[in-house]
Amino acid sequence: MYSPSHAADSDSDGSLLSDVSASPPRRRSPPPPPKQRPKPVSTSTPKPKPKPKPKPKPKPNPTPASVASASAAVPALRAAALSDPHGLAARIAAGSALTAASTTVSSSSFRRLVQSRNPTFDPATAFTAPAPSDAPTAAPPAPCVPPAAAAAAAATDAPQQQPQARPKRVHPNSVSEVAPAAAAGGEQPKRARGGSEGNFVRLNINGYGRRRTFKNAQARRSTKCRSWRRQRAAAGGAAPRDQGDEEGDLVAEALMEREKKSASDGILEVVEAAREDASEQNLERLLKAACGYDSFREGQLEAIQNVVAGESTMLVLPTGAGKSLCYQVPAMILPGLTLVVSPLLSLMVDQLRKLPAFLPGGLLGSSQTSDEFHDTLRRLRAGEIKVLFVSPERFLNEEFLLIFRDTLPISLVAIDEAHCISEWSHNFRPSYLRLRASLLRRKLNVQCILAMTATATTQTLEEIMNALEIPSGNLIQTSQLRENLQLSISLSDNRLKDLMLLFKSPPFVDMRSIIVYCKFQSYHSGLLIKNRSRVQELFCSNKIRVVIHYSLPESLEEYIQETGRAGRDGRLSHCHLLLDLSTFYKIRSLSHSDGVDEYAMSKFLYQIFSSENTTGYICSLVKELTSRKFDIKEEVLLTILTQLEIGHQQYIRLLPQFSVTCTLNFHKTPILGSWKNRSEMKDGHYVFDIPRIANDLKITMNEVSDHLHKLKFSGEISFELKDPAYCYVILWRPDDFNALSANLTRWLSEVESSKIRKLDAMFALANFAVKGCKRTGGCSGSQHTPCIQKKIMQYFGNGDGTSENDCRTQLQKSSPFLQADIKVFIQSNSFAKFTPRAVARIMHGISSPAFPSATWSKNHFWGRYVEVDFPLVMEAAKAELVKFVGKGE
Numbered sequence: 001m002y003s004p005s006h007a008a009d010s011d012s013d014g015s016l017l018s019d020v021s022a023s024p025p026r027r028r029s030p031p032p033p034p035k036q037r038p039k040p041v042s043t044s045t046p047k048p049k050p051k052p053k054p055k056p057k058p059k060p061n062p063t064p065a066s067v068a069s070a071s072a073a074v075p076a077l078r079a080a081a082l083s084d085p086h087g088l089a090a091r092i093a094a095g096s097a098l099t100a101a102s103t104t105v106s107s108s109s110f111r112r113l114v115q116s117r118n119p120t121f122d123p124a125t126a127f128t129a130p131a132p133s134d135a136p137t138a139a140p141p142a143p144c145v146p147p148a149a150a151a152a153a154a155a156t157d158a159p160q161q162q163p164q165a166r167p168k169r170v171h172p173n174s175v176s177e178v179a180p181a182a183a184a185g186g187e188q189p190k191r192a193r194g195g196s197e198g199n200f201v202r203l204n205i206n207g208y209g210r211r212r213t214f215k216n217a218q219a220r221r222s223t224k225c226r227s228w229r230r231q232r233a234a235a236g237g238a239a240p241r242d243q244g245d246e247e248g249d250l251v252a253e254a255l256m257e258r259e260k261k262s263a264s265d266g267i268l269e270v271v272e273a274a275r276e277d278a279s280e281q282n283l284e285r286l287l288k289a290a291c292g293y294d295s296f297r298e299g300q301l302e303a304i305q306n307v308v309a310g311e312s313t314m315l316v317l318p319t320g321a322g323k324s325l326c327y328q329v330p331a332m333i334l335p336g337l338t339l340v341v342s343p344l345l346s347l348m349v350d351q352l353r354k355l356p357a358f359l360p361g362g363l364l365g366s367s368q369t370s371d372e373f374h375d376t377l378r379r380l381r382a383g384e385i386k387v388l389f390v391s392p393e394r395f396l397n398e399e400f401l402l403i404f405r406d407t408l409p410i411s412l413v414a415i416d417e418a419h420c421i422s423e424w425s426h427n428f429r430p431s432y433l434r435l436r437a438s439l440l441r442r443k444l445n446v447q448c449i450l451a452m453t454a455t456a457t458t459q460t461l462e463e464i465m466n467a468l469e470i471p472s473g474n475l476i477q478t479s480q481l482r483e484n485l486q487l488s489i490s491l492s493d494n495r496l497k498d499l500m501l502l503f504k505s506p507p508f509v510d511m512r513s514i515i516v517y518c519k520f521q522s523y524h525s526g527l528l529i530k531n532r533s534r535v536q537e538l539f540c541s542n543k544i545r546v547v548i549h550y551s552l553p554e555s556l557e558e559y560i561q562e563t564g565r566a567g568r569d570g571r572l573s574h575c576h577l578l579l580d581l582s583t584f585y586k587i588r589s590l591s592h593s594d595g596v597d598e599y600a601m602s603k604f605l606y607q608i609f610s611s612e613n614t615t616g617y618i619c620s621l622v623k624e625l626t627s628r629k630f631d632i633k634e635e636v637l638l639t640i641l642t643q644l645e646i647g648h649q650q651y652i653r654l655l656p657q658f659s660v661t662c663t664l665n666f667h668k669t670p671i672l673g674s675w676k677n678r679s680e681m682k683d684g685h686y687v688f689d690i691p692r693i694a695n696d697l698k699i700t701m702n703e704v705s706d707h708l709h710k711l712k713f714s715g716e717i718s719f720e721l722k723d724p725a726y727c728y729v730i731l732w733r734p735d736d737f738n739a740l741s742a743n744l745t746r747w748l749s750e751v752e753s754s755k756i757r758k759l760d761a762m763f764a765l766a767n768f769a770v771k772g773c774k775r776t777g778g779c780s781g782s783q784h785t786p787c788i789q790k791k792i793m794q795y796f797g798n799g800d801g802t803s804e805n806d807c808r809t810q811l812q813k814s815s816p817f818l819q820a821d822i823k824v825f826i827q828s829n830s831f832a833k834f835t836p837r838a839v840a841r842i843m844h845g846i847s848s849p850a851f852p853s854a855t856w857s858k859n860h861f862w863g864r865y866v867e868v869d870f871p872l873v874m875e876a877a878k879a880e881l882v883k884f885v886g887k888g889e
């Protein structure tokens, strides 16, 4: 197993650096097997939808046995690591374990848990308290009051002293007003009841009150008019139902009756009608009743009908065109849960807030507190959530899958910003790599996927549809451009001055709400909270009329997305781009910050699969340490690990990230024998590695952590967790490390090239507008709407997303002083172990984990050659390093 101390030792030769001496001899890697290409994607605008084709019958739900046999295909892992890796099942069943603080160590469930997993575990030795002198001598602090106890005390005292305030009615999806729930036992926020809100929908459209096995995939397009009731009865009727279910049904039925009576707005009736027959008329009635809109916008109806019929669909609508509605309406109709995967917390919060009032939503983000997480879990299990927003990081990890085991049927997975799946998109996200139809089907029994994006080239669309197994006939695409945007560009050598001038000149001078996109500073920097909320509100309420790009966007996709923030209400709006060369060079340089040398990749792979890391055991890589050691950014480390998990061969299984080093102090209970043996004493504290304890005791890291929390809440210990790490279990060791590292390096370098091509295409467009446009096709002054639109259409119509670009001429091919400067630089910093890439990054002013800007930007060569193409600088550095090493310096 990897531990921080090992990390420090294992690269003692420092040989990762100064790798100019040839990499270890290796066989050339075989190219990865060719990807299966989907049928060609039509990009006509808008595209008439082909007649529905008969589809193969959806596969029946895998039985638990079939799921078990599928998972048995991978090498056997320890039961402990697989069965309940985070103790979630237990926590879900028993409520929050953290609040059960009264248990003592000797009677704790922890002991039973360890014994059940590890029969050879000897509690007598493990839990025998050593002599008191072994315990740290620090004076015990005042006993902590467990939060649950404090909450309970507050709950019993408070009402006697104060008259009860009338509960405030809140929108069920109000983000700001719903306080995070206290741990179990604490008071939960009250939800709005009655009328057409929360409960009404929970009971009537969730279907959780009764256990149905309805699967929307069973609906066919040709049966859109088939009764939803009949489908439900057919699918669910045969399943044996136990008494508990029947009771649940009765309760649900009774409540449904009650709620029906109070449903004054008749939404239930409209929802039922749309379930019976998802015709245009019924869906429009639902749209009117639920959202208040009279008609669907282009693409919406078709997408909704597709999804309701259980057909996976790719939806490409411009920003602000109303993509969210395409999962909201199906969520009202479909019986199970709708999961929405979204890349940014702010997006999720915004979408959650915008759910119709009676469509209850929840959120599971990667930065949630444990209380928030447990509150969402509780609401999920209580059937109070119909639409769940999930971050891609949370999605499909073991902890997440456990939530859905057995209980919650999922009708639809909607993937927002689906372009993040494709490494050829402008915004590739490693965590999106896990979103594959095969995985969704296997792990969550999801049959229907809705992928949504505002911008994607044909190559990106192909890749998304391939990964999500969306038939080419199910692409719904309208123009990626909105007609109400006036696009202008001007060349600037003093952007701040030009920005100020712009603000003072028409039409910008009359505008009250403006967004300025700056690459290197966020919108709220330096804003007072009041102003910041106003900007946020304007941003969310579609009232932005002007967008100014102070820096060049990194791709045409980004340009479209960002300009798309303006005029979302359809009114004429203005978008101006200030083009300057220095920003272009800076951004282009930064595009090289993710690259990895093959040699570093190979060393990293050896670390992952180090012989200390036993197959089937929990292994960890401390993020910061590993990143510095291999000079690879943390996101790139994660990308590589994810590839090892989801590639053609599954080498590892990623576990949730965890802080793996624990520093412990005992206040009451002397240290557990088993833990003591595995700890080091440092400055009077016990320090141990959580994965090591988990592996030795055959329990999960979450179980170790839960136990620590219990002891902490009962005032027996205090502890600190540090060293956030990537955690994984090895399933399969690579046969050929060299081939694997060559493949991964090549893949990363292709991703990097694609990023650069996109930036170059953006630059080419802007450069053409300011220098090449003859202003004959309707362009005038800095107004370039016609020529920009034309170029954008060409770009998106072009298979690989590239377009002719003239930016390369802007980059210098070389410089007479480059070689000499590199020589001086290397000689004057001979203490450092450089790679050619590291030298080139410094010459380009790019910070990296091993050569951070905080240290290296003081060097006067920092960023000096930003205008010379990066690969050329790398070549020059390599030549100099070879000479330097050759001389034995």
Ligand SMILES: Nc1ncnc2c1ncn2[C@@H]1O[C@H](COP(=O)(O)OP(=O)(O)OP(=O)(O)O)[C@@H](O)[C@H]1O
Residues within 6 Å of the ligand: 293, 294, 295, 296, 297, 300, 317, 318, 319, 320, 321, 322, 323, 324, 325, 454, 542, 564, 568
């Ligand atoms: N059929 C409709 N009629 C009127 N307004 C609609 C309709 N559909 C959606 N809208 C409104 O359009 C606005 C934009 O919708 P939404 O946020 O779903 O757009 P989007 O396509 O997801 O945009 P982005 O790509 O920027 O996230 C919302 O205020 C929404 O209520």
